[in-house]
Amino acid sequence: MIKVEHLVKTYGDIKAVNDISFEVDKGENMVLLGTSGCGKTTTLKILNRLIEPNSGTISIDGKNILEQPPELLRRGIGYVLQNNGLFPHYTVAENIAIVPNLLKWDKAKTQKRIDELLEKLHLTKDYLNAYPTELSGGQQQRIGLARALVANPPVLLMDEPFGALDNVTRSKIHDEFKALDELKRKTIIMVTHDVQEAFELADRIALMDKGKIVQIGTPAELLFNPVNDFVSGFLQDQRLQLEFKSIKLTDIWEHLSDTGKKTNTSSLPAETGVWDVLENFKFYPNETLNILNQQNKEFKSITFEQLMLAFSKYKNLQPHE
């Protein structure tokens, strides 16, 4: 879907982006991760031509974007900024309608689409005539997202979209983000310096340093197959938590033993990450949980101890750094 090859962008002597190549598949959520100043934003902005690269090629859907008129290109790419960049002189409704107006949609179509998005983003219509400054940070960020999504762009670029939010709001929005069906179909490139966030939201992560990509892979690949000390060092601090987040029940399925005690409660899908299963044990550590593996139609009922045992068996089988 998106193919980036040998991208270079320099500012004087600074190589902000130094020969970067990667591909993102359709519907994939690629996260550019790295410390501040490593070139994430620059890379992202080259993709919608807010910044012109010194060299390199970028194609979206097989078309070279550097040959398209930038305005038209951008109308087909959603863009969400850290500080939302909402127009302070536009109401919420007008803000969301910017791209539809540029695309000359008729009013009814725009209105219908806005209503639909507001509902999906859990915003009431009361906000439509408010100005952005009258909203909370979390609401502003949702409007920023609605504005990027309104014209149904196949590609979404997000630059630290949740960076300005407090922790509680952020984790709430993370959950909504994951649950939003609109986003499941989109090809997303998201920039963050927050390892947790990257692990929570990414299909794949491109870990960057000094204008270069150090490693691209799934969260688990980065955790368990780091290409060098930089990668393992980068993840070290929150290692355990990241492991819980990146390992899914399917990964440790074979190590999980079944208690056979079926309770009447509903069951969790096996794609659930260990972290989320732990959250389910939080209130009732002595209960058993039903889990269901759709692939082989297996059904298990597990306890907290069995989950932890399976997790450590799985880890012991991974190569050690």
Add this chain to the structure above:
Amino acid sequence: MNEQQQTLFQFMSQQADKLGMQTLQHIGLTFISLFIAVLIGLPIGVYITRKKNLSGLVLGIAGVLQTIPSIALLGFMIPLLGIGAKPAIVALLLYALLPIIRNTYTGITGVDAAVKEAAVAMGMNKWQVLFKVELPLAMPVILAGIRTATVINVGVATLASYIAAGGLGEFIFGGISLNNTNMILAGAIPAALLAIIFDFLLSLVQKLNFKKIRGAVKVAPILLLLLSCLYFIPSAYGGKLTAGFTPEFMGRQDGNLGLRSKYGLKIHTIVISDAVMYKAAQEKELDVISGYSTDGRLKAYNLVVLDDDKKIFPPYYAAPIVRTDALDKFPDLEKTLNLLSGTITDSIMTELNYKTDYLHQTPERVAKDFLVAKKLWKPERGGNDGIVRIGSKIFGEQYILASMYSMLIKGYTNYDVTTKTGLGGTKIVFDAMTNNQIDVYPEYTGTGLLAILQAPAKMVNALQVSKDSTYNYVQKEFLKRYSIKWLKPIGFNNAYALMMREKQAKELNIKTISNLKRYLESK
């Protein structure tokens, strides 16, 4: 105080026509120039946000323009654009440019970079970013600039009357030269009110929210245009000839008021400062002007004086006036000073003024050349029988006369001389004399009568008939009140006069003010 207000109110209601016209002109001038300044300043302000390296230069130039004193700027405009509305509007708009350019620039550069980036990222082109994002968000700052410019313009527009562009300055400066407080206030109060009202209205606009500002900004150009039109309403009349009168002349009984009441002269009149009036007459922007009958510019610009056949201009015969104690102390003084008597006619004085003012000869040289030609000059005796102190007011003619007297005294008597020239206006030089700081200076009968003795109007009317009656009256009163003696008149009469271009006067066969009136009334 109460009486003062009363008379101010009376003055304003008497002059309501003029006041209304001047106010309309004032508003018109302010907003025409503001409108053009916005048309020019806004794009420049936007342009330098795009070409940042030019911003310093452009803002610098606009800043320098603003530091040019208003009068000087108006003066620069005259050779380029003549007199009247054009140069005034250009000068005003130059003053208005800086706040508009600067605020447009700071307003736009102050727009949140994230908002601009979002606009671009959503696919707006550069014009859409400008008109939908940058300008609306910068609008409060830009409006603040326009507000500043408006207040500046209301103030500077008072000076427009110097170059015949009208406005409330006509009253203000007329009042200042006539020492007429009511007239000054009748111009100054409305001007101040205009500034306060416009400032207040614009502050309201500035406080509107974005949505209403959008609406307001749409009607603004129309409103500006309408206000600008006010300027043309009053000036939409013309005439065969155009007169340019100084603000002082406009308000005097022995000036325009007398022309109207005694001659019934009705002429299309604009108000203009003395400094540019003669030149404007020469350049055919004006046909009739009010001037002084011995001004050197008469000759320089080929103008002729129209005969005041109904004698509305009081005589301003020049004569030396002397402290009587000095006459006692210096017995030879009186006859020496009287040597000049009868030697200098109007045309000779004009000629002499022309030499100093236009040929830039020194007053001393002009004085000596004249005395030599009249065979009055004698070499200095180098006497030391006491020192005669001669004073003069601060203009060329008086310097020349003071020099002549100094030479005569040194040549004909054994006294020495010190001169205190350049003693400002009448009040300063006369105070110097009553305080015994000078012994003698040249004065004019009309000035003695009106400015020093402040004779009542009835008396003035009675005396105006002949030059001798005025002279006799001031001589008698000065002796009685100040112990100052008027010696014999020098000969010339430096009075108010109407003048025209010599050629035009000949063509139209106009020699007197009555001729002028008849010409104006003929079909």
